[in-house]
Amino acid sequence: MDVTQAIFGRRSVREYTDxxxxxxxxxxxxxxxxxxxxxxxxxxxxxTVVRDQKALHRISDQAKSHMLTTLGGNPHADHFRSHLSDPNFHVFYHAPALMLISAIAQGPWIVEDCALAAENLMLAAYAAGLGSCWIGFAQSYLNTSDGKADLGLPAEWVPVAPIIIGHPKSAVAPVPRKSPEIRWVG
Known part of the structure; x- marks a missing residue:
């Protein structure tokens, strides 16, 4: 598979096999x-790789609780609240694995660096026949002292990209893309 196929074919997968x-x-x-x-x-x-389903379920519950208490004035709060309040909603979609990319050094571009690594990981997963999804609902919880303790992360680490991976139950349809705004200078 060439890189263009991976870029255009990768989707956020939310249904996995066991x-x-x-x-x-x-x-x-x-x-x-x-x-x-x-x-x-x-x-x-x-x-950090988590494959223990009990741990993923526990972290999912903690992340939901954390998000519900910190939603504030988020423009999507009502939509998020409906998912996060559902006891059957699992933020990791019962995926067989969570791969968390954390920054372990200080610097002005650590988040961007980890996001670039995350994209490489997700494209490689797609090329290998796996599905992946960046789980924003878990991100803020994993950046708390409790979240770091749940995974045994050092306090100075900065969790950036919680990505689930697994074998997709089915192919995910493409979603429409907006036309980009392009400004030409010169």
């Missing part, structure tokens, strides 16, 4: 992620 993701495949996804560019080649990332 089939576990092989450890060596997870290793190859991490390897792909580490080939992302980073500012001044700092490579400030670390990877």
């Amino acid at each position: 089939e576990p993701v092989d450890e060596s495949l997870i290793g190859s996804l991490i390897h792909a992620a580490t080939h992302a560019p980073s500012a001044v080649n700092a490579q400030p990332w670390a990877f």
